[in-house]
Amino acid sequence: MSKNKNSFIDFFASVKLALFVLFFLAVSSIIGTVIPQKKPPEAYIELYGDNMAKLFQVLDIPDMYNSWWFILLLGLLCLNLIVCTIKRLPNVWRMVTLDNLTTDLSRLGKMKERKTYHPSGSINEAASQVKNSMTSCGWKSSETEREGGILLFAQTGPWSRLGVYVVHASIIVIFIGAMIGSYFGYKGSMMIPETTSKDTIFEFGTGKPLKLDFSILCERFILTRYDTGAPKEFLSDLVVLEQGKEVLRRSIEVNDPLHYKGHTFYQSSYEPYNKFLVTLTNNNTAQSERFLAEPGKEVKWKMGQSDITYGIINRQATNEPGVLNYKIWFDDESGEPSTFWILDGGSVSVPRGDTDYTFTLKEFFATGLQVTKDPGVWYVYIGCILMLLGLTAAFFVSHRRIWVFISNEDGKSQVLVSGTSNKNSLAFEKTFEKLTNKIDSDLSA
Numbered sequence: 001m002s003k004n005k006n007s008f009i010d011f012f013a014s015v016k017l018a019l020f021v022l023f024f025l026a027v028s029s030i031i032g033t034v035i036p037q038k039k040p041p042e043a044y045i046e047l048y049g050d051n052m053a054k055l056f057q058v059l060d061i062p063d064m065y066n067s068w069w070f071i072l073l074l075g076l077l078c079l080n081l082i083v084c085t086i087k088r089l090p091n092v093w094r095m096v097t098l099d100n101l102t103t104d105l106s107r108l109g110k111m112k113e114r115k116t117y118h119p120s121g122s123i124n125e126a127a128s129q130v131k132n133s134m135t136s137c138g139w140k141s142s143e144t145e146r147e148g149g150i151l152l153f154a155q156t157g158p159w160s161r162l163g164v165y166v167v168h169a170s171i172i173v174i175f176i177g178a179m180i181g182s183y184f185g186y187k188g189s190m191m192i193p194e195t196t197s198k199d200t201i202f203e204f205g206t207g208k209p210l211k212l213d214f215s216i217l218c219e220r221f222i223l224t225r226y227d228t229g230a231p232k233e234f235l236s237d238l239v240v241l242e243q244g245k246e247v248l249r250r251s252i253e254v255n256d257p258l259h260y261k262g263h264t265f266y267q268s269s270y271e272p273y274n275k276f277l278v279t280l281t282n283n284n285t286a287q288s289e290r291f292l293a294e295p296g297k298e299v300k301w302k303m304g305q306s307d308i309t310y311g312i313i314n315r316q317a318t319n320e321p322g323v324l325n326y327k328i329w330f331d332d333e334s335g336e337p338s339t340f341w342i343l344d345g346g347s348v349s350v351p352r353g354d355t356d357y358t359f360t361l362k363e364f365f366a367t368g369l370q371v372t373k374d375p376g377v378w379y380v381y382i383g384c385i386l387m388l389l390g391l392t393a394a395f396f397v398s399h400r401r402i403w404v405f406i407s408n409e410d411g412k413s414q415v416l417v418s419g420t421s422n423k424n425s426l427a428f429e430k431t432f433e434k435l436t437n438k439i440d441s442d443l444s445a
Contacts, residue, residue, distance in 0.1 A: 012083040021077045028073065032064040038205025066182055074175055081168040092161050100153045100401060101144045108403050108418040113432045117415040119443040123150060126413050126443065127406045133439045139402055149407030156400045161422065163393030170386035177379025185374040186210060191271060192218040193366040195290070197241055201371045214261065215241045221270060221365040229321025234270055236367040262373050269368030276312065276326075281358040283349075292364060295326075308332045310359075318343065326361060398423045402435065415443065 011017065036043070039062060044053040060067030108114065119126045127143065127150045134141045139154035188201035188210060199215035202208065217239040224232045235253035239246050240260050250258045258265040274295065281288040282303060293299050293312060301308040314327035324344050331337035334353040342348045342361050350357040402419045417436050421428035 009083060009087055012079055013087045014080075018077065018080050018084075021073055021080065025070075025073050025077070028064065028070055031061070035061055035064075036205075037065070038063055038203075040206075071179075074179075078172050078175055081171060085165050085168050089162075089165055092165070095399075096158045096161055100155065100403070101142060101146075101151055103151075103153075103403060105146060105151070105405060108405055108416055111418040111420055113420065113429065114416065114418040115436045115440075117417075117440060117443055119413050119415060121413060123406050123408060123413055126415055127152065129442050130404050130406065130415060130417075130439055133442045134402070134404070134435065137435045137438055139435065141402075141404075146405070147407075149405055152402075152404040152406070154402045157393075157397045158399050160393040160397035160399050163390045163395075163397070166386055166390030167394060168390075170383045170390055172383075173386060174380050174383030177376035177381075177383060180376030180379060181374040182376075185372070185376065187370070187372045189268070190216070190369050190371060191366045192216060192369065193273070194218050194221050194277060194364055195292070197239075212263070213242075214247070216265065216369070217241055218367045221367045223270065223363075223365065225322040227321065234267065234367075236267055236369075238265065238367075262375060264372045266370040266372075267367065268370040271366040271368060273364045273366070275364040277362050277364050278310075279358075279360040280308070280310075283356040283358055284354075293361075303332075306332050306334070312361075313339075316341075328359065328361075330357075330359070332357075398428065400428055400431065402432075404439075415439070 035056070036047075041053065041057065041062075044056050044062060048056070056062055060069070064070055119129070121129075131141055131143070131152060134152065134154055139156070141152045141154040143150055143152045145151075186203055188203040190198050190201045192198045195218070197215040197217035199212045201210050201212065203210055219237040219239055221234065221236050223234045226232045233253060235251055237251050238249070238258055240248035240250075240258075248258075248260060252258045252265065252267045254267050257267070276293045276295075278291045278293045278299070279288060280291065280301060285304075287303060289301055289303075291299050291301070293310075295312045295315070298309055298311045308331070310328060310330045312326050313329050316325050316327075318325050325341050326344065327339060327341050328348075329337055329339050330350055330352075332352050332355065334355065338350060338352065340348055340350065340359075342359065345362045347358060347360040350359050399422045400419065401421075402417070404418075405416045407414050407416075417439060419428070419432045419435075
């Protein structure tokens with residue numbers, strides 16, 4: 001029974017299993033990158049044929065990263081890391097917490113890095129000088145009496161031995177975060193025309209509508225252009241509404257998203273319409289109204305006793321690429337109608353008898369937002385931080401140990417300095433040489 005148990009543990013702790021799982025995860029990831037994910041069934045039939053599309057459905061290829069077999073591979077990798085950690089960690093922990101002042105003294109003379117000195121003073125004097133030398137070189141030592149002598153010990157980086165297990169833990173945490181994000185999160189998009197609000201996003205791939213418990217209002221969309229007329233940058237003034245009440249206002253642009261209730265709204269695209277937002281203000285009464293106007297169609301506004309009528313009747317290009325000039329027909333029943341030209345995004349003062357109006361016009365757009373919700377993202381961030389810490393400890397920090405045994409040999413004091421490092425032996429040789437040179441200098445003074 002014990003043998004079978006050990007075989008089971010050895011199998012799931014083996015490097016071969018880890019390599020096997022990592023290989024198939026890599027191959028699967030390549031397949032998931034090449035084959036589009038979460039597309040309608042007819043899209044796979046069109047691309048790969050009926051038989052191949054059926055095979056894809058059986059193997060869950062269209063949603064591969066949520067398929068049972070891909071989750072199984074990830075589970076095997078996590079199990080491998082857990083069993084490997086359980087099997088090896090106790091021995092490593094003993095190394096980290098070991099009382100090195102109980103080390104077998106016979107080992108010290110067999111270590112690769114060792115040097116021996118014969119100072120003229122007593123054992124206690126030599127121990128005091130060596131301890132000062134170690135402190136000046138950054139080695140904080142402890143001491144004990146051992147077999148007619150004094151043993152000093154100092155170490156750096158004992159916790160670096162746990163670095164590989166921190167990496168193991170980080171992979172598991174990232175896996176947990178990814179699973180939470182996969183099952184409880186989503187990615188989609190929404191297109192919101194200016195001055196309107198939406199509370200539904202459409203999931204990427206499936207087009208499934210997902211209703212939010214709040215709505216997003218696009219108050220204004222601004223597009224700027226290069227001198228060539230090509231789009232330069234665009235931003236949206238958004239308002240978050242809950243039960244019709246404003247709870248948050250934020251302007252967003254590319255790479256500067258809006259965050260709310262675990263959702264992130266990215267500025268991703270826009271859509272122009274053959275319509276214009278017109279704001280008309282009576283400067284005498286400060287009364288103002290905003291309209292959605294279409295070229296060639298009459299717009300009416302009842303203001304007091306007057307019926308105001310206007311329309312966009314013509315347009316012409318300007319010297320600035322992408323910017324057009326629009327001709328407006330305007331009447332407020334106080335004389336002959338007025339006509340004037342206005343630039344896209346511009347404002348014009350319109351005097352009409354005793355009344356003065358301000359007329360502004362801008363092209364009408366819908367803002368395209370990419371929406372993500374990933375409740376597991378903080379687990380992934382924590383896992384990445386743990387991985388960086390673990391890799392730093394595992395590859396760039398060494399567990400270095402120094403023993404100094406001061407004893408009496410044939411009536412003379414003897415100082416044996418020994419040391420070892422679990423990695424980066426060349427760097428440790430220089431550190432050891434620097435320390436022993438300091439000890440030699442202080443003992444000879």
